Amino acid sequence: MRPTLSDVAKLAGVSVATVSRALSNPDLVADGTRRAVRDAAASCGYKINLVARSLRIQRTDTLLVLAPCIDNSFYPGLVRSIEESALTMGYAIIVGFTRKTDKYREAYGELLSAGRVDGMVVMDGGSGVDRFTGPRPDLPVVQVFDQIYDSPVPVVRVDEQQVADLAVQQLASMGHRRIAHIAGAADSPSARQRRDGYASAMARLGLPVDDHLVRNGQGHREGAADAMKELLDLPQAPTAVFCASDSMACAAMDVCRDRGIHLPGDISFVGADGTSDGQYVYPSLTTVNVPRVEAGIRAVEKLVGLIRGQAVASDTVLPVELKLRGSCAPTRTAVAA
DSSP states (O other): OOOOHHHHHHHHTSOOOHHHHHHOOGGSHHHOHHHHHHHHHHTTTTOOOHHHHHHTTTTOOOOEEEEEOOSSSSHHHHHHHHHHHHHHTEEEEEEOOOOTOOOHHHHHHHHTTTOOOSEEEEETTOOOOOOHHSSSOOEEEESSSSSSSSSTSOEEEEEEHHHHHHHHHHHHHOOOEEEEEOOOOTOHHHHHHHHHHHHHHHHHHHHOOGGEEEEEEETTTTHHHHHHHHTSSSSSSOSSEEOOOOOOOOHHHHHHHHTTTOTTOEEEEEEEEOOGGSSSSSSSOEEEEEEHHHHHHHHHHHHHHTTTTOOOOSEEEOOOHHHHHHOOOOOOHHHHH
């Protein structure tokens, strides 16, 4: 015979009502009681009938997480943080990689329209819910980094222009004046903001903004490599490059090494995001770190709050920081001076 709530209650030494609360709404029960109930349930083999429970409470305890791809090192750590936070709060996640195509967006859109998830974390710039179901449905949604909807849809983000500003400031402080920028994908809001931040920082610091020094890296390694080749073929190559992502910076550095260019003696590099890409290249990549783990935690907290009918902040801006490593050096003229 399958164990029941009564069996768990006897083992834990609490009432059946307390067992029910501890398993269905753990945040309403004291930590010690919750642990006792979970230990008792595990010892007797009690398992929640999730299908019956979801029908009873009209909730799936499942979140949909949409990311554009699986092969970009920016997303795994963020998705892992979302998953760990969701599990801690009693939710499972379904991860969808949209590849920024309507085919995949529409497939995951069926989960929304069928009511098979309670809410959505979306980090795919362009994956608006309206792309799935017309006008945005009455479904809790939280945006991460790329802001797709205007208020009141909550967002957890960083100041993307500040990301660029920190990078340009660091290079300028080392004497660099001819600073290039390899930009991300044109359809990415964050990439556009970083490009604007680069231009604003250059102007604020009184540095010449040369259109030839801004190249589109398309948000991937191949595009960044092509962009770097174009920069090196200019009559006057840059002495420093700010790349909109670490992966693009690593690809651009590979091109320089293939041409026998000394790094960072001849050209300095700064990336962005603080992913693992930049830690294992030589020289190690200076980067502007984006707190992805914290972003995942805050996004889940907001989404679960919305699901439970709580008021949440509409705009959370997390701090970024420069991580100075070996890919930056003063210009040769600065050293000579």
